[in-house]
Amino acid sequence: DADVTQTPRNRITKTGKRIMLECSQTKGHDRMYWYRQDPGLGLRLIYYSFDVKDINKGEISDGYSVSRQAQAKFSLSLESAIPNQTALYFCATSDSGAGVYGYTFGSGTRLTVV
Amino acid sequence: AQSVTQLGSHVSVSEGALVLLRCNYSSSVPPYLFWYVQYPNQGLQLLLKYTSAATLVKGINGFEAEFKKSETSFHLTKPSAHMSDAAEYFCAVSEGQAGTALIFGKGTTLSVSS
Numbered sequence: 001d002a003d004v005t006q007t008p009r010n011r012i013t014k015t016g017k018r019i020m021l022e023c024s025q026t027k028g029h030d031r032m033y034w035y036r037q038d039p040g041l042g043l044r045l046i047y048y049s050f051d052v053k054d055i056n057k058g059e060i061s062d063g064y065s066v067s068r069q070a071q072a073k074f075s076l077s078l079e080s081a082i083p084n085q086t087a088l089y090f091c092a093t094s095d096s097g098a099g100v101y102g103y104t105f106g107s108g109t110r111l112t113v114v
Numbered sequence: 115a116q117s118v119t120q121l122g123s124h125v126s127v128s129e130g131a132l133v134l135l136r137c138n139y140s141s142s143v144p145p146y147l148f149w150y151v152q153y154p155n156q157g158l159q160l161l162l163k164y165t166s167a168a169t170l171v172k173g174i175n176g177f178e179a180e181f182k183k184s185e186t187s188f189h190l191t192k193p194s195a196h197m198s199d200a201a202e203y204f205c206a207v208s209e210g211q212a213g214t215a216l217i218f219g220k221g222t223t224l225s226v227s228s
Contacts, residue, residue, distance in 0.1 A: 033215060040123065042204060042220035043158075058215065090157060102148050102206075103216060105157040 003027050006091050006106035013081050013113055021076045021109045023091030030096055032074040033103070034058075034066065037088040046089075049074055050096075081113045116141040116207045120219035128227050133177075133192040135222045137205030140186065146208040147188040148216065149179055153201045161203075164188060175199070200226045 004025045013019050023032065031050050035043040035058075045058030047066040055066055063085060067075045078085055088110050092103040121136040139145055146165050150158040162173025169181045175198075179190045188205060202223045206216040 035218075040220060042120075043218040045215050045217075048215050056214075092158075102150075102160050102163055103158075105150075105159075107157045 002107065004091055004093055004104050004106040006089075006109050008109060009107065010110045011112070013111070015082055015113060017081050019078045019081055019111070021078075021089055021091075021111070023074045023076070023106055025072050025091075025093045025104070027093050027095075027104055028071075029093035029104070030071065031094045032068065033092045033094075034064075034074070034076045035090045035092065036060070036085075037090060037108075043090065046076065078111075078113075081111075083113045085111065086113045087111060116145065116217050118205050118207050118217055118219035120203075120205050120222050122222055123220065124223045124225070126225040126227065127195045129197055130194050133190070133195045133199065133224065135190040135203050135205075135224065137179075137188045137190065137219060138186050139188060139205075139207045141207055147179075147181060148206040148208070149173065149177070149188075149190050150204045150206060150218075151201050152204065152221075158204065161190070195224075195226045197226050197228065200224055 007022045033048040034046040037043050044060050049055045049068045052068050065077045088108050090108050091106040094103050117140045119138045148163045149161040152158050162171045164171050164181045172178045177192045202221050204221050205219040
């Protein structure tokens with residue numbers, strides 16, 4: 001089993017629908033992150049969480065919300081999806097020494113909003 | 115605030131040629147630097163990292179990078195390209211060991227021709 005699992009792998013949804021992307025990890029890491037990847041823009045940080053009670057906005061949090069249900073689970077929600085939220089979404093984890101060890105990434109969720 | 119600039123969104127080389135992917139960073143504190151690789155339809159995989167030890171860092175698959183403080187650079191090189199190196203490469207920076215989150219560059223796509 002993968003260390004960081006994202007579900008679903010692919011999703012097509014309609015404008016205005018609410019959708020949740022899920023991430024679970026078996027690394028035992030405290031820190032979890034959500035990024036989105038767009039062609040030519042690299043990865044941009046949406047939200048991050050250092051533990052269950054610590055959730056922080058990233059660079060592009062508007063239109064998104066998150067829930068840290070447990071140390072191992074971190075979900076990203078689009079309350080009312082819009083087409084410009086079409087992107088590849090990555091969940092990542094790290095221990096407290098993220099600057100030293102870097103991240104472990106999930107395989108990504110490709111979301112298309114039509 | 116830290117930032118990363120990857121020079122060249124697309125680099126093309128012939129098989130056996132030198133690979134050079136450029137990364138410049140900005141950071142208010144001594145940085146920790148990373149290179150990640152993304153193969154088609156996959157997540158990101160750590161290639162190598164600089165964490166204030168040796169300035170020349172060796173990674174997987176024959177890649178290496180040199181940290182040059184005076185030039186604020188962390189360029190990625192490989193002496194001889196292989197077809198399997200074709201992928202997208204991301205440079206990332208963290209502000210020190212306890213950095214909040216990694217900041218990624220916009221990526222460089224490497225193409226390798228036979």
